[in-house]
Amino acid sequence: MNHINTSRESTDNEGPMPRVPKRQRLNDMAYANGSTLAALSHDKYTVGWICALSIEMSAAVAMLDEIHQGLPRADEDTNTYTLGRIAAHNVAIACLPSGYYGNNNAAAVATNMRRTFPSMRFCLMVGIGGGAPGQADIRLGDVVVSEGVMQYDLGKSLSEGRFTRTGIMNRPPQELLTAVANLRARHRIEASRIPSILSEMLERHPTMSQSVYRNSLQDRLFDSTYDHVQSTDVPTDDCELCDISRLEDRSPRDSPNPKIHYGTIASANQVMKQVKTRDELAHELGVLCFEMEGSGVMDGFAGLVIRGICDYSDSHKNKQWQEVAATVAAAYAKELLLVIPAAVCTAAPVVAIPSVDLDRQQTLLRSLEFEQINARRSNIKPKYSTTCRWLLSHPDYLDWQDPKQAVKHHGFLWIRGGPGTGKSTIMNFAYKEAMTHKDVVVISFFFNARGESLERSTQGMYRSLLFQLLNTLPNLLTIFDASEHNKFLDDFYTATLSHQNPVWQIIVLQDLLRGALTNLGQIPLAIFVDALDECSSDQVEELVEYFEALGEDAEQNGLRLNICFSSRYYPYIDIQYGLKIKLEAQGGHEEDIAMYIRNKLRIGTSKTAEEIKTGMQAKAKGIFMWVVLVVDILKAEYQDGRIFEVKKRLAALPAELSDLFKEILARDQKNIRDLKLCIQWILFAKRPLKLEEYYFAAVSALSPDELGEWDQNDITTEDMGRFVISSSKGLAETTKSKVKTVQFIHESVREFFLKNAMHELWPNLAAADFETVSHSQLQQCCYAYFNFCVVFKAEACLSFAEKIPTASSDEAKELRSAVSGKFPFLEYATRHLFHHADIAASSIPQHDFLSFCSLEAWILLDNLFEMFKIRRHTPTTSLLHILAERNLAKLIKEALHLDSGIDVYGGRYHYPLFAALANSNHDAVKALLQTPTSPQEDDAFARLDYGSNFKVKYDQTPLLWAAARGYDVVVKLLLDKGSDIKAEDKHNRTPLSHAVWHGHDATVRLLLQHSCDAWKFDRLPLLYAVKRGNEPITRLLIEAGANIEVSPTDGMTSLLHASEAGHENIIQLLLEKGANVEARSRGRTGSSPLMFAASNGKENAVRLLLKAGVDIHAKDLRGKTSLIRAVESGREAIVRLLLTEGADIEAKDKRGQTSLIHAVESGRKAIVRLLLTEGADIEAKDDGGRTPLTHATTMGQNAIVRLLLAEGADILAKDNEGQTSLDYVGDSIHDDVLLLLHQKVGHITATDCQCRTPQTCAVEHEQLDIVRLLP
Structure with missing residues (x-):
């Protein structure tokens, strides 16, 4: 292989070649x-x-x-x-x-x-x-x-x-x-x-x-000549x-x-x-x-x-x-x-x-693209001959391209014209002309009202423009890494990786496009946006404002930005800066029409022929579409050479496009059923139908007996294309995009049919019912094809029922392709069957359809065509769940007549209501709850958790969920629908428990009104109300008959909880209702209400309980009285109160320890002083014979040792082992306290039970400083 030698140098540098030391990759x-x-x-x-x-x-x-x-x-x-x-x-x-x-x-x-x-x-x-x-x-x-x-x-x-x-x-x-x-x-x-x-x-x-x-x-060098x-x-x-x-x-x-x-x-x-x-x-x-x-x-x-x-x-x-x-x-x-x-x-x-994540950049870039991103522009018919070239020499066009004039127009050129004047053709011409300039980056978007949603929305436009720009200049991908919307982009990236199909936000797309333009520097950018009128007027207004701001920023910052819009005259939106071209008023446009007529209407050059051509141009009023259609009509009229008939025919033809469409349809009454079905499918399909889909959709209605597997040798796409033309009377066409779809030849045709044309063509069909009737027809087509595939072709379609490959696997792709190849209309029929039925249901009952449609087969086929695993349905998914997930409110109402229960479990979101909420389907929520519309209920529904805000635990029923959030309207409707008020989550909590715990008083009242003994279904509601300190709900429950002595396994009654938390009003209420003041908790302590209140410092609660006659001397399972509990918790005020009320100061616990010993052990100096003042025995001994001083020295309580010594505590008092306080001195005792202990000994030669003197004790404990101080 002839390549650069990696082991030898060139002839200039012969010899062995050292390798560069390996560097880090x-x-x-x-x-x-x-x-x-x-x-x-x-x-x-x-x-x-x-x-x-x-x-x-x-x-x-x-x-x-x-x-x-x-x-x-x-x-x-x-x-x-x-x-x-x-x-x-x-x-x-x-x-x-x-x-x-x-x-x-x-x-x-x-x-x-x-x-x-x-x-x-x-x-x-x-x-x-x-x-x-x-x-x-x-x-x-x-x-x-x-x-x-x-x-x-x-x-x-x-x-x-x-x-x-x-x-x-x-x-x-x-x-x-x-x-x-x-x-x-x-x-x-x-x-x-x-x-x-x-x-x-x-x-x-x-x-x-x-x-x-x-x-x-x-490497070839030619002779220099x-x-x-x-x-x-x-x-x-x-x-x-x-x-x-x-x-x-x-x-x-x-x-x-x-x-x-x-x-x-x-x-x-x-x-x-x-x-x-x-x-x-x-x-x-x-x-x-x-x-x-x-x-x-x-x-x-x-x-x-x-x-x-x-x-x-x-x-x-x-x-x-x-x-x-x-x-x-x-x-x-x-x-x-x-x-x-x-x-x-x-x-x-x-x-x-964090490093630049190229995978993230590329994933976000790919997410901008969509299937029909260039569909409209690719379907615009090429300009005829040399038409449109007049634009290149138009003064406004030349000014638009001149950077020196940008201060006047801010880079804006707006081409306006009436329907059918050829705006898209001239925009396509201008776009292609700009593309010939290699130093200019050119991006475009052609709105298409006949296309899918992204083709007719600003979201689709921003996505398309941004995708084209970033794809052309990959360096600009860094805008994804330095955006103020990083949180959104991170979430979007994560959701895309998990196949959740997230939706781009307009504001994010706008800011990303603005950031990309800012980073262009001096690279010229031309943007062409066609047919603004084919987008909703509110979106267009915002779009124009956005681009006006871009143009102003570009002009101020010296950026080379050119923006060309085209639209009809309505909706009329003006711009402060910009050049405007009115298409019909341009001489070049009129010359284009004249040239088209001359070259296409070949009726000779006689005087009559020239009069016809001149009259035709005048009648056209600049509408190119009218000329194209009329040329074909007049050519057909001229086939037998009767030029005078051509002139009469031209005179009879209407000048308005809509009237011309009506004329075309009225003259051909053949296969009117085909025409009606064609119009219905193109107008009301959920998305534009592919050529093959359109053909078999029509066959499903026109000749269902002819349905079968598609034999491409028998029925070719050319046959299907001819059927499109014949069934539409020439008013529909097959697009030339990668995915060929069927559409009307022009937007004006769609508008014609959407107005009153259908009623005029079929007088017995009321205009108001046309859409409903049409969707019913489309639903019948879908259902016929679906049934054909399921019933008559079960083996071919459902042989994979045992196992469908993983959604994103190659096997699944191959299977989808194979099934669609045999049954081209099956995917659309399956996925949009319920959509058409739902719209039809507004006036045409769907009971029979819902009763007989095989849900099992539908789930199987829908799962087959679903490319993302997360969106597939489980076999147990209910019909209501599917309808709720798709927001098919009318079908939900009909389905509820078949089965009124909405708590049927199964599906991705477990319950139909949750499916509706998770997908922000407001209408489905209302339909499931079967509520009439009222302002109050609309407001209540608007406050529910929808979409990403909707969170639910897998063990919650709709009633549990609604009660926990206080959605009273929903709770009432669910109760009226028969939702189980006794339903429990995994912690055995009922709807009432959830409502009580979250403090929803009205919800509690609603549940109790529905079932006054709702509290009987679990033991938690009253305890929850008490623990949360909610007196109104506590009173509600008690008045409803709740048992105030009920307790779970820990024995904690309502009064015990109230005392522990110090909820005085609730304690008073419970005492009034006869609560047991001597109730005891289960477990290690066995505490009473007074003990809880004393331990936790709830002084007013202690007073209430003492006033109620509670036993002040009662002991817990460790033998501790309420006084001891208060002492060890450091509750001085309560200790004083209990002593005042007669608490036994010398009471001992099971270890024989008094209150004073507990105070010493806990380091409560103030309480030690209080107890001594109240007469506590300073020499009281516990079961081991240890005194308070012994405990103080053992615990290293220096301040308390000093206090006890000052009060005369006996240093030489011996415990059961014969040891004194000196023997229990801890490491944390200060030297001065230790010296004080030794100096307090009355006889310096005194010995303990082991015959040790203070000196020998000090030596034994390595207290050398003390040894030096002692005589």
């Missing part, structure tokens, strides 16, 4: 795996790298060892940067705007780069160039490095056609020249690293192999027609590796193709290479130009070598940077921030 492919990218400050970027072409930019980025996070640009900088690192250098890479070339544009990019990165040391201009073969043996794929750059087209013209150059030789800075000399010297000693750098690049980016391998490329031979048919860049005998005879090189040449590079604002000029400059200036941007960069920036040779600067241009040349030049630039020392600067901390 591009952030370990950070783009792909979502790792983090480094973020540096602007001043850390010291090397600029400028490219002119996208292929040069790709090569440059591929050289980076590491990619960095993007940074904000300076205010006036319009460049787009890729930032990264090569070796020790931080590099900023920028590319000239698409379609912009030359020194001036390169200079602008370099200047902007300096604005944003003020620490730039130098700049590299790297890319492709044309070689100047001569003294140097330059070959394609070689590299030329500038020792100087000369702009050879800069100068002045003298007399006699002479031209003198005034451009000076720009030389690279010393820093770069010394680096070039260093590298050049190395190459004399060792091989260039270029092959190794390319090899490493391929490891990171294997898709760039075409940029390295040369096996299919030919021989020009390229161009094909007269199709212009090409190859030399297939060139005489190969005129090739220069050059000896082959020993190595395929590139040679590196050093010398002068010539720069100009045009491509060098003149061999004579090339050779003259090469001889005069020693030029090795020609290019177009180097001089612009070096005029204001210290720089070096590096060019890979892709052609020989002659007429034999060769684009095949451009990628190879760009890549090898980039590789040399990298090798050069490897030998340049890094800039000396203080290291900045690298901040780890």
Whole structure:
């Protein structure tokens, strides 16, 4: 294979070639795996790298060892940067705007780069160039490095056609020249690293192999006197027609590796193709290479130009070598940077921030696209002959294209015309004309009222425009990463990955488009939006305001934005700035119509014929559609040469389009049933029908006995196309888009039928009933085809019933394709059967249909055609669930007559009501609850949780859900519908418990009114009311008969809960109702109401309970009284109250501990002092014989030890083990307290039961400071 050798150098650099040490892969492919990218400050970027072409930019980025996070640009900088690192250098890479070339544009990019990165040391201009073969043996794929750059087209013209150059030789800075000399010297000693750098690049980016391998490329240099031979048919860049005998005879090189040449590079604002000029400059200036941007960069920036040779600067241009040349030049630039020392600067901390997620960008980009995104424009018939060209010379059109006039019109051109005047045709012409300008980005949207919803909405327009722009300029995808709507975009991305089909918000699309336009810089953008009248008027008004703001911003910021709208005269929306063209008033438009009539109405050139043509143009009043239709009518009339009849026929034809349509239909009464069905399907289909769908939909009604599998050899698409024309009397057509659909030939036809045409054509059909009757007809077509497939073709359609492949699997796609291939109308019939039935149900009963339609078969087929697993139905899904999910309110009402229960479980959302709520289906909610419309109920329904706000637990029934949220209207309706008031969730909570817990008084009252003993169904409601401190609900429940002594397994009665929480009003209420004041909780403590209140510091509750006669001396399971509980909890006020009320101060618990001992153990000094004041025994002992002082020393309670000693506590009191307080001294006792203990001993020689003195105790406890202090 002939490619760049990765193990040997060129003939200039023979010998073994060292490999570049392996560097870390591009952030370990950070783009792909979502790792983090480094973020540096602007001043850390010291090397600029400028490219002119996208292929040069790709090569440059591929050289980076590491990619960095993007940074904000300076205010006036319009460049787009890729930032990264090569070796020790931080590099900023920028590319000239698409379609912009030359020194001036390169200079602008370099200047902007300096604005944003003020620490730039130098700049590299790297890319492709044309070689100047001569003294140097330059070959394609070689590299030329500038020792100087000369702009050879800069100068002045003298007399006699002479031209003198005034451009000076720009030389690279010393820093770069010394680096070039260093590298050049190395190459004399060792091989260039270029092959190794390319090899490493391929490891990171294997898709760039075409940029390295040369096996299919030919390097041909023709004789300088021989020009390229161009094909007269199709212009090409190859030399297939060139005489190969005129090739220069050059000896082959020993190595395929590139040679590196050093010398002068010539720069100009045009491509060098003149061999004579090339050779003259090469001889005069020693030029090795020609290019177009180097001089612009070096005029204001210290720089070096590096060019890979892709052609020989002659007429034999060769684009095949451009990628190879760009890549090898980039590789040399990298090798050069490897030998340049890094800039000396203080290291900045690298901040780890989330990396650019290319997967996220691409997913969001793809989500903008939709199937019919270009359908309308692709279906516009081509302009006739040379029509429309008058627009190009129209003064307003020329002003619109002139940037200097933008201040007057803000880039706006609005073409208006009546129905059928040809607005879309001329817009399509203008769009295609703009597309021929390579330096302009052109995007468009053609509204289509006959298309799917996105084709006739601003959401579809914004999505389409944004998709086209980002697809054309991928660099703009960064708007997804720096948007104020990041939360929405993150959620949208996540939802898309999980196949949830999220919906774009208009405001997000508008802001993204505005952000993309702001980042365009000086790249011109033209936007064409056709048929604004085919979008709803409220949306159009907002659209125009948005684009007006864009135009104003563009004009103020110097952006090149052109916007062209077209519409009818209504709805009339004016703009402050802009140019307007009224189509019918244009002489060029009238000339187009005249030319069409002359060329299409071939009735001779007699005087009568010319009168007919003139009269026809006058009668048309600028409406091209009228002319097209009338030409066909008059041509048919002229078939027998009766020119006088043609004139009479023209006179009889109506001038209005709608009347002309009526005339066409009235003259042909054949197959009127076909026509009626055609109109119904095109007007009222849920979406435009595909050609095959339309055909079999019609057969389902016109000839159901003929239904069968589609044999494409028997019934061709050509047959179907002819049926479209015949059934519509020529007023419908098959679109030319990728997915061929059936539509009316013009929007005016659709409007004609939507008005009173149907009633006029069929007088017995009331206009008000036409839509309902039509949907009934379409439902019958769908049901007939569905039944045919299910009943008569069960084996073919339902053989997969045992297992349907995973929705997104290849097997499922193949199965869907196979079934649709045999039964083209089955998908539409299945998926929209209920839709048509629902609309028909407004006046035509659907009971029989709902009763006999096989739900099991429908679920099976709908699951087959569903591409997302999450949207498939479970086999147990109820009919109501499906109808609720689709917001089919009328069918819901009919289905409820068949089965009144709405609590049937099953389906994705478990219950029909939840399906309606989760999908924001307000009408379905009302239908399920069977409520008449009233302002109060409408307001209540509007406050329900819909869509993303709807949350429900899987174990909740609708009544449980509604009660928990206090939706009283819903609760009442559900109760009236028979919802189970005893239903429980997994925690055994009923609707009443939920309503009580959430404090919905009215809901509780409603539930109790419905069933006064609702509290009997679980034991929780009263306890919940008490725990939440809700006295009104507590009173409600008690008055309804709730048992105030009921308790769950923990024995906690209502009074115990109220006492624990200190709910005084509820305690008072419960006491009045006779609650047991001595009730005890179960478990470890066995607490009474007084104990709970005392422990928790609920003083008023304690008073209430004492007043009720509670036993103040009662003990819990641990033997603790209410006084002890208050003491250990530090409730001083309650301790004082209980002592006042006669609590036993010396009462002991099961460990023999008194209140004083508990106070000491708990460190409650104030309470210890209070108890001592009230006469507590300071020497009281517990079951172990330990006194309060012993406990204090053991617990390290220094302050309490001092207090007890001051009150005369006996230090030498011995416990059951014979030990004193000194033996229990803890590590946390302070030295001064310890000394105090020893000094308080009355007899210093006293001993304990083990005959230890205070001194020996101190020594034993290693209290050396105390030993020194004791005598």
